[in-house]
Amino acid sequence: MGAPPPHPGGPGAPDPDDLSLDEFYEHAVCGYLSLTADGTITRVNETFLDWTGHSREDVLASTRFVSLLTVGAQIFYETRCAPLLLAGRSVDQVSLDLRRADGAVVPVLLGARVHATATDGRPSVIRVTLVDLSERRRFEEELVARNLELARANEEYDTFAHAAAHDLQSPLRGIRQNTEFFLEDVEGADLPGDVVDQLHTVVRLADRMQRMLADLLVYAQAGRGALHVEPVSLTAVVGEVVDLLGDPARRAAPAVHDAALSADRGALRQVLLNLVGNAIKYADGPPAIEIGACSLEDARRVSVVPPSLADVPPSATVITVADRGRGIDPASRDRVFELFRQVDPDAEGSGTGLALCRLICRRHGGDIWVTSELGRGSTFFALLTPGQG
Amino acid sequence: MALDDWPSPSVNVREAFNVREFGDPHGRPMLLAHGFGCEQGMWRHMVPAFAADHRVIVFDHMGLGGSDPRYYDAGDYGSLETYARDVLRICEELALEDIVFVGHSVSAMIGVLAARREPTRFGALVLICPSPRYIDDPETAYRGGFSADDIDGLLSTLSHNYLGWAESMAPVIMGAPEGDPLSDELAATFCRADPEIAKRFANATFLSDNRDDLAHVDVRSLVIQTKHDVIAPEFVGRYVADHLPRAELVEIDAVGHCPNMSAPEQTSAAIKAFL
Numbered sequence: 001m002g003a004p005p006p007h008p009g010g011p012g013a014p015d016p017d018d019l020s021l022d023e024f025y026e027h028a029v030c031g032y033l034s035l036t037a038d039g040t041i042t043r044v045n046e047t048f049l050d051w052t053g054h055s056r057e058d059v060l061a062s063t064r065f066v067s068l069l070t071v072g073a074q075i076f077y078e079t080r081c082a083p084l085l086l087a088g089r090s091v092d093q094v095s096l097d098l099r100r101a102d103g104a105v106v107p108v109l110l111g112a113r114v115h116a117t118a119t120d121g122r123p124s125v126i127r128v129t130l131v132d133l134s135e136r137r138r139f140e141e142e143l144v145a146r147n148l149e150l151a152r153a154n155e156e157y158d159t160f161a162h163a164a165a166h167d168l169q170s171p172l173r174g175i176r177q178n179t180e181f182f183l184e185d186v187e188g189a190d191l192p193g194d195v196v197d198q199l200h201t202v203v204r205l206a207d208r209m210q211r212m213l214a215d216l217l218v219y220a221q222a223g224r225g226a227l228h229v230e231p232v233s234l235t236a237v238v239g240e241v242v243d244l245l246g247d248p249a250r251r252a253a254p255a256v257h258d259a260a261l262s263a264d265r266g267a268l269r270q271v272l273l274n275l276v277g278n279a280i281k282y283a284d285g286p287p288a289i290e291i292g293a294c295s296l297e298d299a300r301r302v303s304v305v306p307p308s309l310a311d312v313p314p315s316a317t318v319i320t321v322a323d324r325g326r327g328i329d330p331a332s333r334d335r336v337f338e339l340f341r342q343v344d345p346d347a348e349g350s351g352t353g354l355a356l357c358r359l360i361c362r363r364h365g366g367d368i369w370v371t372s373e374l375g376r377g378s379t380f381f382a383l384l385t386p387g388q389g
Numbered sequence: 390m391a392l393d394d395w396p397s398p399s400v401n402v403r404e405a406f407n408v409r410e411f412g413d414p415h416g417r418p419m420l421l422a423h424g425f426g427c428e429q430g431m432w433r434h435m436v437p438a439f440a441a442d443h444r445v446i447v448f449d450h451m452g453l454g455g456s457d458p459r460y461y462d463a464g465d466y467g468s469l470e471t472y473a474r475d476v477l478r479i480c481e482e483l484a485l486e487d488i489v490f491v492g493h494s495v496s497a498m499i500g501v502l503a504a505r506r507e508p509t510r511f512g513a514l515v516l517i518c519p520s521p522r523y524i525d526d527p528e529t530a531y532r533g534g535f536s537a538d539d540i541d542g543l544l545s546t547l548s549h550n551y552l553g554w555a556e557s558m559a560p561v562i563m564g565a566p567e568g569d570p571l572s573d574e575l576a577a578t579f580c581r582a583d584p585e586i587a588k589r590f591a592n593a594t595f596l597s598d599n600r601d602d603l604a605h606v607d608v609r610s611l612v613i614q615t616k617h618d619v620i621a622p623e624f625v626g627r628y629v630a631d632h633l634p635r636a637e638l639v640e641i642d643a644v645g646h647c648p649n650m651s652a653p654e655q656t657s658a659a660i661k662a663f664l
Binding site: 037038039040064066067070071072073074075076078079080082083086087094095096097122137140 | 424425426427430431433434494535536539540541542543544545546547549550595617618619620643644645646647650651
């Protein structure tokens with residue numbers, strides 16, 4: 001080590017940044033304590049005394065560290081931290097409450113290390129570091145409260161969406177039926193042509209709204225009920241999807257590279273139903289659809305994986321559905337998964353299909369994303385079970 | 390799957406509860422039951438003391454340590470009775486008779502419940518830092534040492550430490566002592582637990598009231614009391630000894646709630662003297 005750099009006061013003046021170890025220890029940003037194996041305090045720094053208002057004499061008069069905690073924290077420390085330390089383990093990031101001399105509570109984060117062990121292997125010195133958590137704890141508690149609120153609001157929203165979609169169906173049926181009755185009644189009557197056209201438009205719009213409501217109901221239901229994750233074969237599920245989609249799908253004859261994966265079978269079918277259905281709908285000429293699976297790692301090489309999957313193991317299975325259809329305009333690529341966001345205004349359908357796929361994937365803990373090139377086709381990537389490799 | 394649903398021939402009780410045996414297979418069986426917040430590794434210093442002339446058996450309570458969590462059913466484990474039933478299953482599976490049951494902390498009361506159900510199986514009960522009820526009961530002038538608010542405080546501390554239970558702990562700093570049969574148990578997973586399970590166990594433990602069970606235990610018992618035990622203070626240990634029909638109380642020279650770890654020699658000596 002070279003000579004210390006000159007300090008602002010110049011040579012000879014007292015160093016404002018006193019680097020002596022005592023100074024470091026006593027006035028550190030954290031509270032420091034040393035304990036014996038049974039938790040009796042043998043050393044304490046000024047910072048700790050400042051926070052807690054305890055006097056050095058009191059703290060060092062064979063006081064056990066645990067007695068400076070609130071009662072709830074005492075039980076936790078004695079049943080959890082003390083056994084770990086007695087077994088020679090470290091204790092890290094434990095959130096506890098200290099009781100100050102005046103009775104007030106200081107939330108702290110505790111870390112403890114066995115610093116020296118006796119010949120029998122048991123700890124002889126335990127060093128404890130405490131960080132003041134007051135602000136953090138308030139923030140944390142607010143966050144927890146808001147999370148609860150959010151969960152409640154989400155639940156209400158689910159119920160609302162379900163009820164709305166369900167209850168709007170019957171007046172709509174009434175509008176459609178009465179318009180049709182009216183059209184029957186006035187058949188042959190001398191009405192201006194545009195009046196009849198407008199009435200037909202009412203029926204057509206009512207039909208469209210009915211489809212939207214039916215899809216919305218499926219969407220709202222997808223957020224409810226438990227998932228039954230089980231091993232499924234991709235080929236088998238694609239077979240069911242082709243049956244459901246009927247002739248157009250049989251003609252398209254999607255190629256499947258089989259893969260074994262774990263997912264809720266119904267949910268997986270729903271996702272593939274929408275992706276294969278779209279691939280047929282947006283084909284440019286005869287559809288060429290390829291369905292397979294790859295690892296998340298492989299998917300990363302060819303696509304931009306959503307940041308939500310950052311922590312998912314690279315071996316997780318991703319289902320791919322590729323088509324050589326029209327492709328998606330880069331400007332709308334991020335919006336295709338939004339509810340009621342129909343990229344093609346002329347398309348049939350309600351705009352819930354891909355939103356439903358995303359909801360299902362996310363409920364499984366995964367996500368869905370797409371790469372596409374206009375005129376050359378799209379590849380959808382759906383990850384349903386992140387834990388599955 | 391709940392334990393009661395197990396078709397008995399196919400149940401592997403040993404694996405379900407991570408049962409391990411040491412010492413003399415023909416010796417008197419000694420069953421060591423760990424307390425809340427821990428696992429069988431906490432007996433590491435005491436097993437050698439009894440291995441010479443006992444068949445020493447350790448296990449992990451369901452949902453903790455190396456037990457098989459597939460058999461954990463949240464609905465069942467809301468009461469200590471279920472943990473007592475598990476103890477009896479282990480005794481049955483291992484065909485244990487004339488058992489010396491050593492229970493630390495909450496497992497002391499789990500042993501009391503098991504011995505009440507099947508008194509003939511047990512030859513002796515050793516209760517280390519027991520408490521039949523943690524919360525004071527002013528109506529009966531009972532002192533457990535805690536208020537209901539204190540226990541709420543514990544539950545809130547538990548929820549603030551949600552992560553601490555699952556994370557892997559740093560490796561052992563100290564060397565394992567000679568002849569430590571449980572040292573491999575003290576690998577990175579020591580006392581790892583599912584935080585939800587820990588919370589439910591805390592509820593079952595600290596809201597329990599087993600005072601009425603004490604009078605029905607017709608088994609020779611030893612209550613081991615330490616100094617400055619914030620969980621089970623001296624007046625609680627005294628209460629347990631006074632209300633068990635055949636109990637003696639011994640205060641050992643140890644501080645805190647885990648004498649089996651902090652003072653294993655004194656703890657073992659007290660048990661040997663009693664036996």
